[in-house]
Amino acid sequence: MTSATVTATRDILNAVVQGVVPRTYWIKPPDSVEPPWALLRWLPLESSGAEHGEREEGDLEILLYARAPRHLDDLDTLTEGLRQAFLQWRHRDGAGGLLFSKRQSWADLPPFSEPADRELVGVRGIVRVVLWPRYLTSVLTP
Amino acid sequence: MSATWHSRRPEFERRLQAAQIAGVVAMQQVVVNAVKRALRGGYTTGDFVTGLSLNSVSRDTPREVNGEIVGRVGTPLAYNAYWELGHYNVFTRRYERVEKWRPAMEESRDAARAAFVRAARRAFAASAPSEAAD
Numbered sequence: 001m002t003s004a005t006v007t008a009t010r011d012i013l014n015a016v017v018q019g020v021v022p023r024t025y026w027i028k029p030p031d032s033v034e035p036p037w038a039l040l041r042w043l044p045l046e047s048s049g050a051e052h053g054e055r056e057e058g059d060l061e062i063l064l065y066a067r068a069p070r071h072l073d074d075l076d077t078l079t080e081g082l083r084q085a086f087l088q089w090r091h092r093d094g095a096g097g098l099l100f101s102k103r104q105s106w107a108d109l110p111p112f113s114e115p116a117d118r119e120l121v122g123v124r125g126i127v128r129v130v131l132w133p134r135y136l137t138s139v140l141t142p
Numbered sequence: 143m144s145a146t147w148h149s150r151r152p153e154f155e156r157r158l159q160a161a162q163i164a165g166v167v168a169m170q171q172v173v174v175n176a177v178k179r180a181l182r183g184g185y186t187t188g189d190f191v192t193g194l195s196l197n198s199v200s201r202d203t204p205r206e207v208n209g210e211i212v213g214r215v216g217t218p219l220a221y222n223a224y225w226e227l228g229h230y231n232v233f234t235r236r237y238e239r240v241e242k243w244r245p246a247m248e249e250s251r252d253a254a255r256a257a258f259v260r261a262a263r264r265a266f267a268a269s270a271p272s273e274a275a276d
Contacts, residue, residue: 031235112224112229115233116224116229117232
């Protein structure tokens with residue numbers, strides 16, 4: 001992927017998650033962030049080797065944090081919202097190619113102790129996302 | 143005159159499974175070594191490395207799960223999990239995450255596969271019935 005494609009892909013995925021969790025960040029949140037918030041990251045992308053390795057897929061990691069016990073119900077609602085958002089999700093536009101989700105899995109993070117903030121509870125989701133460049137999604141693409 | 147026929151398939155399957163188990167053990171050991179190497183410097187400065195984290199990296203005994211031989215590498219130490227998965231640190235007052243396990247496992251993937259092939263082949267060859275047995 002080119003750096004422009006990486007940025008475009010991040011923006012698209014960010015918009016999906018932000019629709020459910022407004023405070024969404026990539027890689028690292030700001031130091032004083034108020035829960036609930038979500039953190040996104042690509043785990044390494046893989047290529048099947050077909051079409052010169054241009055068809056890629058990878059795991060999008062979503063970490064969702066909330067403060068217990070105040071936000072426990074919110075955490076369930078947000079997790080369900082994200083699960084639904086990525087259920088049979090696909091995105092296609094003129095500039096990019098085709099992105100779509102495959103399987104997804106969600107699991108509660110274990111309760112942490114010091115030096116971790118003990119009131120902060122989390123959920124970790126892994127969504128398999130497939131990325132096809134535009135020229136491999138249409139025979140009419142020049 | 144009579145002829146008898148007997149299948150060696152059950153024996154072959156036993157040998158194949160034993161070879162796979164030997165291969166998975168070899169893979170696990172490669173991963174254990176890689177993770178221990180990665181943990182040598184500790185999660186932050188290395189000033190507080192006690193050896194506990196390194197010595198707690200272990201593997202289980204491979205077993206069959208749904209027709210596949212599965213072996214795990216892990217640690218019983220909970221604090222490894224919150225450094226690996228990330229946590230909001232009450233002392234530094236910011237989100238901290240230092241991954242050692244996943245990168246080590248990814249970097250050792252090819253070496254682990256090669257170890258599997260070597261060990262499985264060796265175990266399969268060693269379990270072959272001798273000619274005299276026929």
